Amino acid sequence: MRQVATAENSLAYLKYTRRKVLVIAFLVFLSFLLGLYAINAGSAELTSHQVLRTLLGKGEGRALIIIWNIRLPRVLAAFIAGVGLAVSGCVMQNILRNPLASPFTLGVSQGAAFGAALAIVALGAGSIQLTVADAVLINNPYLVTFFAFSGAMAATLVIIILAGQKGFSPEAMVLAGVALGSLFSAGTIILQYFASDVQVAAIVFWTFGDIGRASWRDLEIMALVIGTAFLYFMANRWNYNALDSGEETAKGLGVNVEKVRLAGMFIASLITATIVSFLGIIGFIGLVGPHLMRRLIGGDHRFLIPAAGVMGGFLLLAADTVGRTIIAPVVLPVGAITSFMGAPMFLYLLARGSSKR
């Protein structure tokens, strides 16, 4: 009798895990549909027929240029960046044992903004240009990207080195991140104070996250970094599960907690810094994606990491598509839209009690 009962038990468990895989597969399918819709939608009128032909490699003329140079890279960039932001948020929430954590907690966004401001003000990488699409032109995007990336990683590295040497607790790491964030914000304000109107405009413009900045080249770099990081996170999925049951339990299960924590922080920050330096600051995806999926399929990182990633990609693509179409031809910055979605989520989490994850 007992034998039969246990076999049923295991079967029920396998069914339960299969359901999670189905949820993820369904989300991937939804994202694919949304992607098709997003490529179709826009101020230049294209028929679905033209879109399909172009995607299948039979496009020509205007449709080919619009889809291949503008819409397809934009859709892919939104999805890939969303995946990156969500998986890094997911891992940060686990390793810092804090439901509100993300790489931004470590001052990544403030560091990136400071780096960008430095490039624009001190090195003259920004200027104004009057075109219909954008009022402000960053005339040396690579310089700005490089400085933003360096600023973001500087913030993270300071915390990782301090934490590694002084044995910081997760709480201390979060506090150090807040301190560094405000230091970099102050730096940005001082730079803006001495900057010209044009430069201030360029800084503010850069700060708004904007998916449209991504070129195919940027996309390749982002995909490579995020893909590699995703594999690293998946290889550590059991370690993250163990950490969820407490630091000492994790050690008892053979997890090198300090190493997993510092390496995870570094990699999560690295992908976020890459995304932010290419696209500007995009908040809340790293928070909303993982939390929604945690509610939907639970906290097992074998499934949560990919699920949060797909959800993040879906949400960012949705936000960008809304921003592009809601008052077309004006394109709203996606960073503002994600924050519109994210802020209520944040309040909801707080109202629910931040102790439970």
Next chain:
Amino acid sequence: MIMQVDGVEFSYNGRHVLRNIKFSIAAGEFLAILGNNGAGKSTLIKCLNKILKPKRGTVLIDKENVFHLSRLDVARKIGYVAQRSEGGRVTVFDAVLLGRKPHIKWDVSANDLEIVQRVLALLDLEVLSLRYLDELSGGELQKVVIARALAQEPRVLLLDEPTSNLDLRNQLEVLQTVKTAAREHNLAAVVVMHDLNMALRFADKFLFLKNHTIFACGGLEIMTPENIAGVYGVPVTMATVQSIPVIVPLA
């Protein structure tokens, strides 16, 4: 002897927490670690599986020095249940499966699933297997955590106050399970305990800690009113009720 501890010394911020700890435990034995609050019981148990690194001394498991093994190798030989456990948004089955982590290379095998089922059955947790941990009672959660340590298939099981959250029935059940597991799977259990009567009932060996060192260590013969009064500073007497030995404080 599965585990031999010799000359272990641990200090925290220059303050001695443990001095000159020396004992050993054989397969199938149940060792109760007893002593006042703050005597260093939890610290001692954490030194045994390298969660804490003592300043001096050795811990041998199957003749290998724990401090020379990787954390993963230690986890394959020693299971540990912390004093406080946290339940996240995972099912009971997942939580027990996590005990297979030290043995899993990339993905869960059929053997892993089978071991989890067996442990769930052993602890009567089958009906709960798809419930989320954050929906369980304190007693149920404690059993899950012990199940996880058993799923690790360790040679030595370290339990830090495993019954502190449990009602009477669950206390008896959990300790009986540990004792049976120790006998049947031929593993050693090292259990930090506060309840002297429970210790008397289930343990084969006893270790009293006082002032950061061993006050007495041995079999039933050391459970004397004198030793207990010496450790806790409370006069006691011992009696037998329906052939069950009990300790009664007199203060």
